[in-house]
Amino acid sequence: MSNTILIVDDHPLFRRGVRQLLEMDPELAIAGEAADGDAALEAATRLSPTLILMDLNMARRDGLSALRTLRQEGVEARIVMLTVSDAEEDVVAALRAGADGYLLKDMEPEDLLAAIKEAAEGRMAISPRLAGLLARALSGPREAPGDDALDALTAREGEILRALARGLSNKQIARRLAISEGTVKVHVRNLLRKLGLRSRVEAAVWAVQAGVDQ
Template identity: 60%
Template sequence: MNTPADVTDSPATLMVIDDHPLLRRGVRQLLEVEDDLTLVSDTGSPHEGLAQALEQEPDMLLLDLNMPDLDGLALLSRLRAGGYAGRIIMYTVSDQEDNVVDALRNGADGYLLKDMEPEDLVHQLRQAARGQMAISDDLTGLLARALRNQRPAGAPAGLDALTRREREILRELAEGMSNKLIARELAITEGTVKVHVKHLLKKLGLRSRVEAAVWAVQQGLAPDH
């Protein structure tokens, strides 16, 4: 397997925040046999998880949506407000459109359903560790429909609103590429990529790079893996 240039030999670190002990144990056992993914901690308390995540700064968080005292969306917002910059993947039984869209718009980097096969979970976590989207296959169409329905009135209808460079960057977003990898691929600075992403989101009436990536896949701009 080829390893992207910006991925080091060190395993990606993961923390699980979920109030179901059996699930946490299952994820731990699943990752014990993986060399490139390491579970560094897990907790059933969202408040404890918030403190640990901000202190330990793992590469990724696997975060339950429905927890007592503090739900996953509220915890997600607190993590981002507190400065946590790692990947946050929602892991839940809910496939409700509002939950999916709200999570991604509030800073989640992915949304996975708990009924997925264990090997698919590992694959998605690897994708996330490489800066790519982590979206359950069953949710891609749902998310695209939600984005079409919620796009502001008057927003440009399609790709013709974008410049050639913005289309190039959107294509890379659809492949799940991070800003750093896009900059390297197109031989431009990461700051320039950020500016282009901001502009294309505004033109398309979207709010996040994840939304843009899913929309682009639905438009046939990149293969849907």
């Protein structure tokens, strides 16, 4: 089983519900559960899941703090926030801290399962009703890249931008393009500078809006 999932939430009943939902799909397996951010750090190291579903607001240690620590420690699992908060500051903070997606708990079960599968397969997972919020966050307080911004990119940077728009990690991009992860990081840094963006998440959102992922 290639897709193993760690469920992190401080409500046992919700964890059970997510587990039951995921168990409906034979391509997904439960790696384990954790009740707070501290337990998530330990479980991520011990279980090495490929995907972590994590609540934002939890006792003892919140999801955003745990997310930042997981990324600082080099955990390569895809991490998707699964929460009730649709506040712009929470969404933007999570994505800029390294989250691979942001899903809301009030999604229909079948839609949530489909989004989780997309995340497990390497795509960015964002609740549909957050799209407008991300667009506003991307456009302010400064202007988004102009229509001619792509002309400033090299062919390789354009390839990597399209890969970012599809939600691929540096490792996946390196494998696909037969280059090193270090080279991918250099290209990402360069294209962010040319586009005037601050993070790969902003680049991915802008690229999707501009149709670059087609």
